[in-house]
Amino acid sequence: MSFIESEERIALRAAVSDFAKGYGHEYMIRQARAGERADELWRAAGKLGYLGVNLPESHGGGGGGIGDLAVVEEELGAAGCPLLMMVVSPAICGTVINRFGTEQQKQRWLPGIADGSTIMAFGITEPDAGSNSHRLTTTAKRDGDDWVLSGQKVFISGVDAADAVLIVGRTTDARTGRLKPALFIVPTDARGFEFKPIEMDLVSVDRQFQLFLDDVRLPADALVGDEDAALAQLFAGLNPERIMGAAFSVGLGRYALDKAVNYANQRNVWGTEIGAHQGVSHPLAQLKIELELAKLMTQKAAFLYDSGDDAGSGEAANMAKYAAAEATARIVDQAVQVHGGNGLASEYGLGTLIATTRVGRIAPVSREMVLNYVAQNTLGLPKSY
Numbered sequence: 001m002s003f004i005e006s007e008e009r010i011a012l013r014a015a016v017s018d019f020a021k022g023y024g025h026e027y028m029i030r031q032a033r034a035g036e037r038a039d040e041l042w043r044a045a046g047k048l049g050y051l052g053v054n055l056p057e058s059h060g061g062g063g064g065g066i067g068d069l070a071v072v073e074e075e076l077g078a079a080g081c082p083l084l085m086m087v088v089s090p091a092i093c094g095t096v097i098n099r100f101g102t103e104q105q106k107q108r109w110l111p112g113i114a115d116g117s118t119i120m121a122f123g124i125t126e127p128d129a130g131s132n133s134h135r136l137t138t139t140a141k142r143d144g145d146d147w148v149l150s151g152q153k154v155f156i157s158g159v160d161a162a163d164a165v166l167i168v169g170r171t172t173d174a175r176t177g178r179l180k181p182a183l184f185i186v187p188t189d190a191r192g193f194e195f196k197p198i199e200m201d202l203v204s205v206d207r208q209f210q211l212f213l214d215d216v217r218l219p220a221d222a223l224v225g226d227e228d229a230a231l232a233q234l235f236a237g238l239n240p241e242r243i244m245g246a247a248f249s250v251g252l253g254r255y256a257l258d259k260a261v262n263y264a265n266q267r268n269v270w271g272t273e274i275g276a277h278q279g280v281s282h283p284l285a286q287l288k289i290e291l292e293l294a295k296l297m298t299q300k301a302a303f304l305y306d307s308g309d310d311a312g313s314g315e316a317a318n319m320a321k322y323a324a325a326e327a328t329a330r331i332v333d334q335a336v337q338v339h340g341g342n343g344l345a346s347e348y349g350l351g352t353l354i355a356t357t358r359v360g361r362i363a364p365v366s367r368e369m370v371l372n373y374v375a376q377n378t379l380g381l382p383k384s385y
């Protein structure tokens, strides 16, 4: 592994950065406050091939890896306009279909996911299961060749914009009678499928939804991959999710840190710029170090994933997601502090980031569940649950 990015990746960064400056944080806030999505940005990014850089060229993608998609997300974030649905549609759903789907499923879904004309949401979280995915109760029963799905999901992002949702359900093991996870593509216009927005205290272009699946009948090919290997397939999709979650946070961290530094270089209340006071400069320097470390771990996780090391990338992806979310939540808090009263003035665009970056500590996997993972898997400590 080289610590220096390839020329292609550096060029991708520069191109996305230029493109994203045409939208920026102001665009996102304007859209969100008007109750609108960031469709224009999404479509333009799709047309330029940025949304599908990780998907194979044979199915409309750019032929790169998750490291490339993470660079796109980070640069959008650094301009203040990261796209949450990139974490879901091309990273989780695109990866799972590309790795485990049939040729027919790939042809049906990947070209649209790659150019952004198709959006697939992802639904695992349930009201009574939350972090404990062993308690999922959305079940899929066979009826002839069909599947019939029933259950509920909560906090599912972007369903209003999605053509389908990749649902994590459970099927009954014919031998043991036990429930085991399985992945299904559920079109959002399927009969028996309903979704309701959840009021959130987030100023965001992406909304969260509660899903109701009431005997949703699906054809046999709605199942993705092998019914008996769904757990491994699920994890193969969740590592890109964590890597992209980390890239999302790193990008926003860069955005907020830049704003703090610019302000500290200009604001003068004692005859010198406030950035000269170490009470202002040291926290920013510390956070810059933390952000760079989080970015390095994100790059390591992406490198391991793109090299085919699912197990190794799992540990690195969890650590990267944790480190990036922590660094960025603190950066935004400090950026608000550096701006004084202006930190909460709408004109400066930092106040809304407090809630946005706080999400990184909760989703897609909570800070505590990452710490559980590291405690048990990396350190070999016992489990309490």
Ligand SMILES: Cc1cc2nc3c(=O)[nH]c(=O)nc-3n(C[C@H](O)[C@H](O)[C@H](O)COP(=O)(O)OP(=O)(O)OC[C@H]3O[C@@H](n4cnc5c(N)ncnc54)[C@H](O)[C@@H]3O)c2cc1C
Residues within 6 Å of the ligand: 088, 122, 123, 124, 125, 129, 130, 131, 132, 154, 155, 156, 157, 158, 208, 359, 362, 363, 364, 365, 366, 367, 368, 369, 372, 385
């Ligand atoms: C903005 C947003 C977007 C989201 N988008 C999606 C999406 O698109 N698809 C999707 O499926 N989900 C999505 N989620 C859901 C998200 O993944 C969950 O909120 C998250 O996994 C936590 O689950 P929970 O909210 O049920 O919390 P709970 O599981 O109820 O946990 C509550 C608290 O208890 C802690 N806790 C729980 N168990 C343990 C334990 N064993 N040890 C220590 N602490 C523990 C948790 O860390 C957390 O702090 C989204 C959430 C948000 C906020």
